[in-house]
Amino acid sequence: MKIIEVKDLKKIYKDGDIEVNAVNGINLTINQGEFVAVVGPSGSGKTTFLNMVGGLDSPTEGEIIVDNVNVSSLKGSQLIDFRMNNIGFVFQSYNLIPVLTAKENIEFVMHLQGKSKKERDKRAMELLDAVGLGDRADSRPSKLSGGQQQRVAVARALASKPKFILADEPTANLDSKTTAVLLDIMEKLNKDENITFVFSTHDPRVMKKARRIVTIEDGVIISDNIVKKE
Amino acid sequence: MITSIAWKNVWRNKTRSLVVIFAVIFGMFGGIFSSAVMTGMVELRIKKALQNEVPHILIRHKDFVANKELKYYINNADSIIEIVKGVEGVKNCSRRTDIIAMANTAKAASGVMVFGVDTMLEKKVCMLYKTICDTCGNYLTKSNQIVIGKRLASKIKAKVKSKIVLTLQSTDGNLTGGVFRVAGIFETKNAAFDEGNVYLLNSSLCNLINFDENNAHEISVMIKNLEELDNIQASIKAKLPNNYEVVTWKQLQPETAGMSDMMDVMLYITIGIILLALGFGIINTMLMAVLERVKELGMLMAIGMNKLKVFKMIMFETIMLTLTGGAIGLIVTYFIVLYYGHVGLDLGFLGNGYEAFGFDSVINPKLDGEFYFVVTILVILTGVLASIYPALKALKLNPVEAIRADN
Numbered sequence: 154m155k156i157i158e159v160k161d162l163k164k165i166y167k168d169g170d171i172e173v174n175a176v177n178g179i180n181l182t183i184n185q186g187e188f189v190a191v192v193g194p195s196g197s198g199k200t201t202f203l204n205m206v207g208g209l210d211s212p213t214e215g216e217i218i219v220d221n222v223n224v225s226s227l228k229g230s231q232l233i234d235f236r237m238n239n240i241g242f243v244f245q246s247y248n249l250i251p252v253l254t255a256k257e258n259i260e261f262v263m264h265l266q267g268k269s270k271k272e273r274d275k276r277a278m279e280l281l282d283a284v285g286l287g288d289r290a291d292s293r294p295s296k297l298s299g300g301q302q303q304r305v306a307v308a309r310a311l312a313s314k315p316k317f318i319l320a321d322e323p324t325a326n327l328d329s330k331t332t333a334v335l336l337d338i339m340e341k342l343n344k345d346e347n348i349t350f351v352f353s354t355h356d357p358r359v360m361k362k363a364r365r366i367v368t369i370e371d372g373v374i375i376s377d378n379i380v381k382k383e
Numbered sequence: 384m385i386t387s388i389a390w391k392n393v394w395r396n397k398t399r400s401l402v403v404i405f406a407v408i409f410g411m412f413g414g415i416f417s418s419a420v421m422t423g424m425v426e427l428r429i430k431k432a433l434q435n436e437v438p439h440i441l442i443r444h445k446d447f448v449a450n451k452e453l454k455y456y457i458n459n460a461d462s463i464i465e466i467v468k469g470v471e472g473v474k475n476c477s478r479r480t481d482i483i484a485m486a487n488t489a490k491a492a493s494g495v496m497v498f499g500v501d502t503m504l505e506k507k508v509c510m511l512y513k514t515i516c517d518t519c520g521n522y523l524t525k526s527n528q529i530v531i532g533k534r535l536a537s538k539i540k541a542k543v544k545s546k547i548v549l550t551l552q553s554t555d556g557n558l559t560g561g562v563f564r565v566a567g568i569f570e571t572k573n574a575a576f577d578e579g580n581v582y583l584l585n586s587s588l589c590n591l592i593n594f595d596e597n598n599a600h601e602i603s604v605m606i607k608n609l610e611e612l613d614n615i616q617a618s619i620k621a622k623l624p625n626n627y628e629v630v631t632w633k634q635l636q637p638e639t640a641g642m643s644d645m646m647d648v649m650l651y652i653t654i655g656i657i658l659l660a661l662g663f664g665i666i667n668t669m670l671m672a673v674l675e676r677v678k679e680l681g682m683l684m685a686i687g688m689n690k691l692k693v694f695k696m697i698m699f700e701t702i703m704l705t706l707t708g709g710a711i712g713l714i715v716t717y718f719i720v721l722y723y724g725h726v727g728l729d730l731g732f733l734g735n736g737y738e739a740f741g742f743d744s745v746i747n748p749k750l751d752g753e754f755y756f757v758v759t760i761l762v763i764l765t766g767v768l769a770s771i772y773p774a775l776k777a778l779k780l781n782p783v784e785a786i787r788a789d790n
Contacts, residue, residue, distance in 0.1 A: 209685055209783045230689055237687020244786060248682035252391035257384075264384040265687045313687070 155218075156316055156349050157183040157206060162215035164201050164372075175201040176212070177372035183317070186347040188340065190354050190363035198372040200321060203353045207319045208236045220316050237265055241310030243320035247302040249294040255305045256281060256290040262313045280308035284338050300331030304338060311342070317349035324356045336362045385692055389699035392672070393707070400704060403668045407661055407708025407762075412716045414657040415758060418650040419720040419748035420728060425642045426749060432639050434510040435571045437632040438477075438603030440616055442467065445628040447600055451483055453554050453592065457627060460599035466622050467604055472615045474607045475507035478599035480588050484551035486531070486581060491539040495531075495581045497549060499588030508605040511569050511582070519543060520567035526587045529563035532577025533570040541565055549581075553592040561591045572744070654758055658765045661705075665766070669701050669773035680777050681785020694774045701770030702763060709762035713755060723748045 164176040176198045183189055193199045204210035206217055208224050217224040219239055227235050236242075249258045259277040268276075281287045284304035286297075294302050303323060310318050320339075324332040340362055342348050352359055360366055368376040393400050433439065442463065447455035457463055460478045467476050480499035485492055502523050506512055512522035515530070520543035523530055529547055541547055543565050550560045563583065571577055589596045606615050612631050620629040633640035673680070680693065688696075727745045 204783050207685070209786075233684070233687055233689045236685065242682075242685055244682060246678070248678060248786065250388065250679060250683075252388060252395055261384065261388075262686050265692070309686075 154185040155182055156185045156220060157181070157351070158218040159206065160216045160218070162202070162205060162217065163213045164198075164205060164210070165213045174372050176205070179369070179372070179374055181367065181374065181377070183349065183351060185349055186343065187365055188343045188350050188363055189365045189367060190352045190360050191367045191369060192355055192360060193369040194355070197369045199353050199369045202369060203319055203321060203351065206351070207240050207242065208232050237262065237313060239316045241313060241315035241318040243303070243306050243310050243318060243323045245322040245325045247294070247299070247306045249302055249305055249309070251294050254291045254293055255286060255297065258294070258305055259309045259312045262309060266313055276312060280311055283342065284308045298331070300327050300335060303327060303335055307335070307339060311348065317351060320350060320352045322354055322356070323352065324354065324359055329358065332356070332358050385696050386699055389696050390703055392700050393703050396672070399668060399671070403665060403704055404708035404711070406664055407705060408712040408715065410657045410661045411709060411712025411758070411762070412719070414654045415713070415716040415750065416719060416748065418653060418754070419724070419750045420746055421646055421650065422750055423724065423746045423748040425646045427746060428642065429639055431571060431573065432636055433632060435514060436573060436576050437635045438508055439606045439609065439612060439632055440604035440619065441630050441635060442602040442604065442619065442623065443600060443628055445626055448628070451481070453482060453594060456598040456600050457602060459597055460602060461597065463602055463623065463627070467602065467619055470615060470618045470622065472606050472608060472611045473604055475504070475605045477501065477504035477508040477603045478585070479601045479603065480585055480594055481600040482551050482588070482592060484549045486535065486539060487548045487550065488539045488541050488545060493535060493539050493578070495535065496579055497551065497588060498580065498582050499585035500582055501585050508603045511571070514569040514571050515567040516570065519570070520565065522567055523582060523584050524566065526584055527563055528566035528584070530567045530569060530582040531565055532580060533568050534574045534577035535579070535581065536565070536568045538578060543568060551592060554594050559591060561587070650754065651757070654761060658761055662765045662769045665701060665705055665769040666772055668704070669697065669770060670776060672700065673697060673773045673777045677780060677785045677788040680780055681782045681788065684780065684782040685786060690778050693777050697774035697777050698767065698770040701773065702766035705762055705766030705769065709759070713759065717755065720748045720750055
């Protein structure tokens with residue numbers, strides 16, 4: 154089942170008279186349950202591409218259809234609500250709210266969705282258990298290691314029951330051991346719960362785990378390889 | 384949850400928040416306490432004025448005030464007093480004979496207003512006799528006695544039992560005079576009053592100026608409840624002939640009466656200026672708080688926090704920060720005002736300056752509940768207004784750029 158469909162996507166930045174084609178006509182389809190790594194050198198356009206897929210940036214041309222909704226046509230609060238209910242974000246530097254505990258960080262997005270306290274409590278604890286941090290529910294981010302913070306960030310991304318998770322260089326700040334633990338958790342969630350993951354990365358450890366590698370260079374896809382059969 | 388996060392964010396940078404909170408506490412204390420001192424001063428001034436200087440209501444011939452001529456008197460004052468006493472709410476009445484005179488001692492002279500009073504009646508409407516200290520003599524008991532103010536005594540170098548010669552004009556237009564001994568020296572803390580007024584027995588003064596004792600220049604009226612002042616004034620006026628004027632203490636001393644209203648305006652201006660200054664400090668602090676959280680705010684917007692919620696969060700933070708300082712400042716000041724209201728605040732080192740304007744040097748700071756309520760509203764308003772700019776700054780953030788910001 155198609156979860157993301159990208160058609161002729163272009164993003165042109167203007168710097169005075171100079172136009173920069175950050176994304177230059179990308180077509181891509183990602184199905185439910187895929188574990189995709191979008192790779193490419195710095196400045197290749199992969200982050201811009203993922204920002205547009207995540208509804209954080211708007212395309213100059215083309216369409217992004219997520220679960221039959223044309224994301225590129227959404228504006229303002231519609232777009233914010235769409236992101237909240239359909240996309241889970243994992244950022245390179247975790248970006249947890251430092252004044253909230255691990256559990257509260259996970260609950261936060263559910264609070265924005267208007268979920269009841271009981272429901273929030275239950276799901277937050279389930280997700281913490283899923284990322285192996287059930288015993289750190291009341292710890293603030295400052296008391297967690299980088300790897301633990303990123304696992305909380307993954308749990309937070311899953312809290313809203315999104316259609317897919319967009320992870321922007323999630324392992325860039327982690328050491329090998331922590332990266333392995335995090336990737337194992339994400340792989341497990343992908344396999345067990347059929348959650349779609351799309352990574353932006355140039356970390357070979359992530360690429361090794363990915364089952365599909367989309368390589369972008371100069372704003373276009375230069376290769377799209379299924380590396381393991383599902 | 385937004386409220387909870389906002390509160391936690393207030394304490395994210397404890398030092399910075401505490402600096403703002405203490406600034407608000409000291410600002411509130413400075414503004415409110417000085418307001419309470421000013422209010423206490425004014426109330427005390429009014430109280431003293433009503434006790435010693437002006438009656439609640441005064442009845443006089445309508446032409447007397449302009450000319451101070453002896454011929455403009457109240458005919459058969461006792462009958463008027465009887466009428467006035469019949470008005471509901473009137474407590475006591477006293478009658479006076481007034482005349483301008485020159486008071487001389489061997490060393491100096493000064494122009495004074497001489498009041499001829501009936502001691503028994505006067506003590507029921509005017510507490511001036513209570514301001515004569517133990518070592519300053521007594522109130523009037525004999526016909527050749529005079530009671531003068533401390534400032535006049537100092538000016539004309541008179542003491543208790545000193546001789547004072549009063550030179551004045553009798554009803555037939557001739558200059559006349561009399562020698563009096565100082566029976567007592569009063570001190571009201573109103574230097575101008577103490578310098579300009581002296582008291583004789585009414586019989587002595589009438590005899591001296593050849594004035595019929597049955598008549599008087601003014602009738603002082605003390606009422607039971609000052610809240611009823613205007614009503615009682617109207618009732619008395621309705622019962623008296625048209626050639627008599629019935630005035631309240633507010634008309635006799637408009638500058639004293641106006642102090643209260645003027646003080647209210649001054650208090651709010653003072654608090655307004657303090658809150659304005661604090662508001663700018665709070666804006667600066669909140670702006671810093673927003674700018675150092677750009678990345679986090681970007682993340683919040685990315686994961687689905689809409690602009691209204693972001694705005695509310697920053698606004699709540701600002702209001703909480705302001706209200707924390709405001710509430711502590713209000714409570715602390717309330718108890719300090721209560722304490723000094725009870726024991727009095729001695730501004731003795733400035734006493735002479737205050738007394739020149741009729742103020743006592745020991746002040747009992749006082750503020751009514753309404754003022755605290757209005758200040759609380761103003762503090763909240765300051766918080767709301769101070770939050771707008773930082774909150775708008777947060778709303779202008781672009782999630783994509785904010786997430787990649789350095790902080």
